[in-house]
Amino acid sequence: MPTCPACSGIRSDYFIFILNAKRRWRRTGSKVGGEQAFTLVELICVIGLLSLLLLIAVPAMADFGAQRSLEIAAHTMAIDLRKTQQKAIAYGWSQLVEFRKDAGGNDIYRLKDGKTGNFVNIALSEGISIQANNFPLSGSVRTLSFLRSGAPNSGGTVTMKNRSGKLLYVIVTPGTGRVRVSETPPVNWS
Secondary structure, eight states: OOGGGGTTOOOOOHHHHHHHHHHHHHOOOOOOOOOOOOOOOHHHHHHHHHHHHHHHHHHHHHHHHHHHHHHHHHHHHHHHHHHHHHHHHHHSSOEEEEEOOOSOOEEEEEOOOTTTEEEEEEEETTTTTTEEEOSSSSSTTEEEEEEETBBBOOOOOEEETTTTTOEEEEEOOOTTOEEEESSSOOOTOO
């Protein structure tokens, strides 16, 4: 049993710990307690690889967010058009949808109740715009009207665009008034 030379032969647990650690260090070349460690070069390589992955992933995630925002805006518009159509059928009054810009120049659409004449303005999400619209003009505003039967006064398409240039089409079929969202324009779209 080793003893501490400075302690005149009295055994010290601390001294034994240090002595064993020195033996392990000589034998394995590792730190006290046999722990393995990473070198500075290994840490720099890992940080570099993580930075490269982030450099690739962040723009892809931003584009995904813009695409998702466009899909939500297009489907919300389609739902609002369907509700307006159902309101025309249920209450027996023609309902009107106007596509215009607000005072700040942002694209909006307005739902007009045929009975009360009240408007509900619906703004598009930031970064989403109406690229094109082929509904008939009423004055200087493009309008879609649903008759009491639920049929539209005219079929048409609203083209919505996000910041990255991706397009979605909200299509209203003439005659039936079917409202759908598509990634491709209708056949007759120019």
